[in-house]
Amino acid sequence: xxxxxxxxxxxxxxxxxxxxxxxxxxxxxxxxxxxxxxxxxxxxxxxxxxxxxxxxxxxxxxxxxxxxxxxxxxxxxxxxxxxxxxxxxxxxxxxxxxxxxxxxxxxxxxxxxxxxxxxxxxxxxxxxxxxxxxxxxxxxxxxxxxxxxxxxxxxxxxxxxxxxxxxxxxxxxxxxxxxxxxxxxxxxxxxxxxxxxxxxxxxxxxxxxxxxxxxxxxxxxxxxxxxxxxxxxxxxxxxxxxxxxxxxxxxxxxxxxxx
Numbered sequence: 261x262x263x264x265x266x267x268x269x270x271x272x273x274x275x276x277x278x279x280x281x282x283x284x285x286x287x288x289x290x291x292x293x294x295x296x297x298x299x300x301x302x303x304x305x306x307x308x309x310x311x312x313x314x315x316x317x318x319x320x321x322x323x324x325x326x327x328x329x330x331x332x333x334x335x336x337x338x339x340x341x342x343x344x345x346x347x348x349x350x351x352x353x354x355x356x357x358x359x360x361x362x363x364x365x366x367x368x369x370x371x372x373x374x375x376x377x378x379x380x381x382x383x384x385x386x387x388x389x390x391x392x393x394x395x396x397x398x399x400x401x402x403x404x405x406x407x408x409x410x411x412x413x414x415x416x417x418x419x420x421x422x423x424x425x426x427x428x429x430x431x432x433x434x435x436x437x438x439x440x441x442x443x444x445x446x447x448x449x450x451x452x453x454x455x456x457x458x459x460x461x462x463x464x465x466x467x468x469x470x471x472x473x474x475x476x477x478x479x480x481x482x483x484x485x486x487x488x489x490x491x492x493x494x495x496x497x498x499x500x501x502x503x504x505x506x507x508x509x510x511x512x513x514x515x516x517x518x519x
Contacts (some may be wrong), residue, residue, distance in 0.1 A: 270343055281490065330346070344498075393436055
């Protein structure tokens with residue numbers, strides 16, 4: 261008797277950082293992962309790490325800001341099998357600038373990528389999930405969607421918008437057997453947070469060391485979180501172990517945010 265096919269998961273922004281960790285963790289958990297990024301050639305290391313973990317990741321190009329590109333991803337991912345998990349992870353940090361000095365273009369780029377991108381990604385996969393009455397949609401928000409971070413108004417607005425989207429969509433889709441949740445990471449150790457620290461220091465007139473110490477000091481555990489810890493939360497929300505969890509925004513912040 262042949263084994264049932266592996267569940268199919270989709271991860272956007274899978275070429276580095278949190279997205280790569282989520283892809284590898286889902287692949288290791290037994291999913292065939294459709295891993296996407298704007299430049300599919302940037303996914304080579306993600307695919308290799310998934311293979312090393314004993315799983316499978318298939319690279320796809322996708323710009324989450326482009327409706328046709330997201331529709332194409334949904335169609336191509338569906339060729340791997342019914343998609344049961346979608347992780348809308350793709351996003352940008354946006355500017356670190358006081359609001360009154362910010363350009364409309366910078367504001368729109370951040371909100372379009374970080375909020376509209378989640379809308380377009382989820383929308384493309386929902387009809388098939390409704391038809392099957394099954395699915396787990398996971399959006400990567402941020403603790404900045406719950407607490408302020410100096411100079412990051414468009415990012416904060418978008419990430420708080422993601423939480424509102426998730427709660428409302430969970431209400432809409434619950435009767436169809438589909439769960440919708442968000443993960444809110446705190447500062448994640450790696451190159452991206454180092455850039456954020458440098459920009460925070462410059463904007464506030466303090467040293468990078470002071471900014472890093474402040475960031476670490478916000479946590480009761482006195483540390484940042486890892487991409488792998490965020491990925492583990494996504495694997496849980498994708499699994500049957502979270503079957504009664506929907507409409508939640510799960511903090512992975514080392515205690516910086518507790519609400």
